[in-house]
Structures are given as C-alpha cells and as structure tokens.
Amino acid sequence: MIDRAIEHLIENIKRNTISGEMFVATLQVMIGTFVTLGATLVAIGSGYALAMQDSTGADFSRNWITSAEYYTVGLIILFIGVRLFQKAFFKQRRKKGNDSTQSPKLRILVDEMLDGTDDALRNMGYEVYSVKKLREGGQKLQSDYSILKYAETNNMVLITEDDQNIEGCKENGIRVIKYGQGDTFENLTLELKKFHSG
Numbered sequence: 401m402i403d404r405a406i407e408h409l410i411e412n413i414k415r416n417t418i419s420g421e422m423f424v425a426t427l428q429v430m431i432g433t434f435v436t437l438g439a440t441l442v443a444i445g446s447g448y449a450l451a452m453q454d455s456t457g458a459d460f461s462r463n464w465i466t467s468a469e470y471y472t473v474g475l476i477i478l479f480i481g482v483r484l485f486q487k488a489f490f491k492q493r494r495k496k497g498n499d500s501t502q503s504p505k506l507r508i509l510v511d512e513m514l515d516g517t518d519d520a521l522r523n524m525g526y527e528v529y530s531v532k533k534l535r536e537g538g539q540k541l542q543s544d545y546s547i548l549k550y551a552e553t554n555n556m557v558l559i560t561e562d563d564q565n566i567e568g569c570k571e572n573g574i575r576v577i578k579y580g581q582g583d584t585f586e587n588l589t590l591e592l593k594k595f596h597s598g
Contacts, residue, residue, distance in 0.1 A: 402480065406487050415522070416537060427488045434481030441474030506595055509551045511560035514579060517588075524589070529556070548574060557595055559588065 410427070417423040448467035455463050508528040510518040518530040531541050534550075541547050544565055551558040552574045560566060561580030569576035577591045 410488050431481050431485050438474045438478030441470045445470030507556040509556040509558050
C-alpha cells in the first residue's frame, strides 16, 4: 500500500514538473524532508528513553510510551523517505541503463481543445503535457505564440487541430500533428510513432 502511494506521488510530481532537473530537485527536497523529520523524531524518542533511566512508576511509563511513539513515527517517516528514494532514483537509473540504446523520450504537448487526449497518451507511456493543465498550474500559455514557443523551447511535438498553430509550427520547424474530431486515436498514435522512429 505504501509503495503504491509512493509510486502515485512520484507520477504526480513527474506530471507537474516540466524538466527532469525540476523533477529530481523536487524529489530531493521531499526525501530530505522525510529523512530529516524521521531522524529528528527518532532523536526525540532517544531523549525520552534516556529520561527513563531516572524515572520510576508513572513517569517511567509515560516516558516509555512517549519514547516508543516518537521512535515508531520517526522510523515510519524514515522508511517512507528511503522507499521514495529507492522508487524514484533506482527505478530512474535502471530505466536509463536499459534505454541507453534507444532514442530520447518523445515529449508531447496537447493543445487546449484536445484536453483529455493527454491522459490517454500518458496511459500508453508517453511523456505528455496539456496546455489547459499547464495553464491551471500557473504557466503563461494564453496566446498561440506562447504555446508554439513553449513546444519549441521544450523540444515537444504539438498535437492540435488549430490550423494557425499548425502553420506556425511548420514555418518555425516545430514538430506538429493535426488531430481533430475526424481523426482516430489510432491514427494519432501511428503519427507519434513516426516521430519516435525518425
């Protein structure tokens, strides 16, 4: 159960961070917080354990219970920090080691009118971002120019049905796929595979 919660947390962080560096930095801060908090609670528990040496009766029982509580909570938090580290970084290293012969992962930006397509592509394993969700997260992507610039800066394939955006991408050498109401999801994935292999 803890492992599933940690994997879900890692996926949410990955989904809400734009660059790999930001993803790693966020995880490092989070792991540092867990480890520091856990170690602090264990140290407090040790302080109560030391206080037990001079206690008797009710004071001994109270110190023993308090010590055990701090130890337990501290160790649980330390465990979560260590598992977060293992799941995030060892999994990343294994993937990097296995992917050394493969091309870099394809990054995709889904235009606002196609929101929801990003979820379907993410379920297939693509690294995909939605203009709508990025806006909700605070990114300034109000104009077509900003969207195209964002796709270009982050080396993404833009998926859109907006003819002006498609023309803008073609004029500026930005990879683009036209995907609208008349297109099938299967055709979209075939177009993406062309970018991946080419």
